[in-house]
Amino acid sequence: MAEDQKTYLLENWLNVDECNIIRIIFCFLWNFIKKQKIIRSVVRFFSLTFKGKKSLMKKNILKGAEPMKYKVIERDSFQVVGIKREFSLVNGENLVGIPKLWDEVNEDGTVDLLLKLNNGQIKGVLRVCVTNSGTQSKQVMDYWVATEYDGDTPDGLLKFEVPTSKWVVFEVHGPMPDAMQKAWNQIFSEWLPSSSYEHAGTPALEVYTDENPLSPDFYSEIWIPVK
Structure with a gap:
C-alpha cells in the first residue's frame, strides 16, 4: 500500500x-x-x-370544628395558694381520687375560702397539675385546688409558684365536666397540631368561676403554656 x-x-x-x-x-x-x-x-x-x-x-383537622376562642398573653411568675394532694396515675387512681377531692373542697368550705382570698389577675378557683419530679416514679402527680393570691400564705394552705410563661388562654362555655373535657380534646387533637406553638412542658391551668358549674352558660378557661 x-x-x-x-x-x-x-x-x-x-x-x-x-x-x-x-x-x-x-x-x-x-x-x-x-x-x-x-x-x-x-x-x-x-x-x-x-x-x-x-x-x-x-x-381536615379544622373542618367541621367549632372555632376556639382564645388569646395569647405573657405573664411573669405568680403565686397561687391552696391545697395539694398527691395522686398516682397507675390504674386510673387519679380519675377516682380527683372527683372525690372536689366534693370534699366544695363541702368543707375550701372553695369559698379560696374565692375570698383571690386577689390576683386570674379570677376564680384554679386546678393545677404538677408532675412530681422529686419522686423516682413518673407515675405520680401533685394536684392543686388553688387561687391566685398576692400575700403571705394563709394558715392551713400551701403556696406554689407558677413559672413565667407565654400562655394561650382558651374560653370554655358549657356545663362541667363535659365542656372542659371537650375543650381539652379539641386543643390537643385540633388546635395544637395546626398551630405554630408547642406545649412548654410546665403546668397548665383550669380556671373555674363562682357561677353554677352545671349551667349551660357556665364560663371557665384553660391556660396552656406554650413556646
Whole structure:
C-alpha cells in the first residue's frame, strides 16, 4: 500500500473515531440532561404532593370544628395558694381520687375560702397539675385546688409558684365536666397540631368561676403554656 493511501486511511479512521466519540459524549450528555429533568419532575411532584397532603391534613383537622376562642398573653411568675394532694396515675387512681377531692373542697368550705382570698389577675378557683419530679416514679402527680393570691400564705394552705410563661388562654362555655373535657380534646387533637406553638412542658391551668358549674352558660378557661 502506498504511503499516501496509508495516510488517507489513518486520517479517515481518526476522523470517524472522533465523530463516534463526539456522538457518544453528546448522547451521554443528552441522556444525563433528560434524566435530570425527570428527577427534578419527580422531586417536584412528590414535593407538591407532600405539601398538598399537609395542607389537606390541616383542613381536615379544622373542618367541621367549632372555632376556639382564645388569646395569647405573657405573664411573669405568680403565686397561687391552696391545697395539694398527691395522686398516682397507675390504674386510673387519679380519675377516682380527683372527683372525690372536689366534693370534699366544695363541702368543707375550701372553695369559698379560696374565692375570698383571690386577689390576683386570674379570677376564680384554679386546678393545677404538677408532675412530681422529686419522686423516682413518673407515675405520680401533685394536684392543686388553688387561687391566685398576692400575700403571705394563709394558715392551713400551701403556696406554689407558677413559672413565667407565654400562655394561650382558651374560653370554655358549657356545663362541667363535659365542656372542659371537650375543650381539652379539641386543643390537643385540633388546635395544637395546626398551630405554630408547642406545649412548654410546665403546668397548665383550669380556671373555674363562682357561677353554677352545671349551667349551660357556665364560663371557665384553660391556660396552656406554650413556646
